[in-house]
Amino acid sequence: MIYLDYAATSPMTEAAIDVYSQMAKKVYGNTSSLHDAGGKAHVLLEEARAIVADKMGVNRDGVVFTGSGTEGNILAILSLARGGKGKHIITSAAEHTSVHAAMNTLEREGFEITKLSFTRDGVIDLAELSRAIRKDTVLISIQHVNSEIGSIQPVKDIANIANEQGIPYHVDCVQSFCKLDISQFSHKVDSITVSAHKIGGPKGCGAIYINPHRRIVPVFPGVTHEKGIRGGTVDTPAIVAMATAVEQYAYHLDKHWRLRKQLKEVIRDSSVEWIESHDAQQFPSICGLCIPRVEGQYVMLSLNEENICISTGSACDINSASGTKAILAMGNSISKARQFFRISFGEGTTEQHIERVAVHLKKLALI
Structure with a gap:
């Protein structure tokens, strides 16, 4: 074939498979448990978080592990949008389906969504983005690499525009993580989504970064895992396997x-x-x-x-x-x-x- x-x-690497298998056999404690088995799992979880944060070029305190890039996009966008004071969001017409799903949800809640078109070169027009910004714009969500045609959006320029206006900017980096250097702009954006299975890690595992200084409203209020943003017992084997893939992917x-x-x-x-x-x-x-x-x-x-x-x-x-x-x-x-x-x-x-x-x-x- x-x-x-x-x-x-992408196929899982042998190293990621081996780590996943060993973790599943030997490190099965709940990371929130206070006994030694839970403590061992927690240490490995935080080591993995540091590895992913370092590769992203962000503060580890803002990294949250998710079940996929899709879940990550939805959690990040809904949490940031609902934490803002306005009801207007800017995105592109060619984002991943999960981004559009989040926008559809927000639209039903009364948000107005502006979807920017692409130029003939497959990128957004920065002038069009600037014109679309309003006083009530609470979020910009525009991808890094388009998953269909591979066009690279001018993320640094978008971030500069967003920062000048004080608007949070979320970037879907699922296609570019570990392939292009996202640390060149990660310090300028407020949220990033990545996934494990595009780089030889396990399916069903991803991560988001949300700027700890930004106000958010969690999608599931009251959950206790992953900083209250993503509930459920943490999948330690998958997360450590993801970190292994991050370290080894070339x-x-x-x-x-x-x-x-x-x-x-x-x-x-x-x-x-x-x-x-x-x-x-x-x-x-x-x-x-x-x-x-x-x-x-x-x-x-x-x-x-x-x-x-x-x-x-x-x-x-x-x-x-x-x-x-x-x-x-x-x-x-x-x-x-x-x-x-x-x-x-x-x-x-x-x-x-x-x-x-x-x-x-x-x-x-x-x-």
Whole structure:
């Protein structure tokens, strides 16, 4: 099998699997228990928190472990928005489904949501963001790397605008964590979401950072675990395995650019279209593509028959009939959005994999 869907999830590393297994067998105490078994689990939990916080470049006091990136986005956005004094939020039209889910919830509570479109380069317009800010704007939530086309949003510039206006800024860094250096802007933002399974850690584990100095209203008032933000007995084995993945994960930027350029070269003379940004604003591992008159679902199923795994966009949007959000946010038609498919690389991707998928893409482009 050739797996080219790393933006959806990645295989657990052997080190993470081993740590998870050993922790599950030997460290099963509740981290909130006062006996020695609980104390041992608590120490390991806090060590893992320090590792994740260091990689994020934030104060460990603001790091909360969650059950996923989806849960993290929802908890962070709802907690920050409800803690503000206004009823207006700014986001983009191409955020992850979980961000839109949080916005839909807030909209039902009387919040007004402004969704910024993308330029033809797949990024927001900073001038449009500035114009959208109002006196009652209580939160900005705009991602770092788009999960569908891999465009990189100007997070530092967005943070500067938010800070000038005193508005909390939440960033979904699920696709970029441990791959791009988010510590370059983490000290300027108020909330960050990350996930373990994109970097070789376990599924069902993630983390958020919320600035300890920001007022929040917890989604579940009265819970006691994880600083009162996320209730439930902490999954210590998964969290320590996540920290192991964070320490060991190595993203080789040059390799992924080389694979991207190889794919471009091999299919250059075909009708396959690239949906992308400029190199300076492009994450190389995520390739957004279209074949005119061929639906992305058909491309995905055809490649699956050849034992090649790709996707038609975010796995969390797989049941959507309207196509991918990023394509629509860039001003494309629903018809073109339905032609979209995504190839995403990981550490296991080779030049031979690229050659093989390219052969089949060129065949599909002749339909």
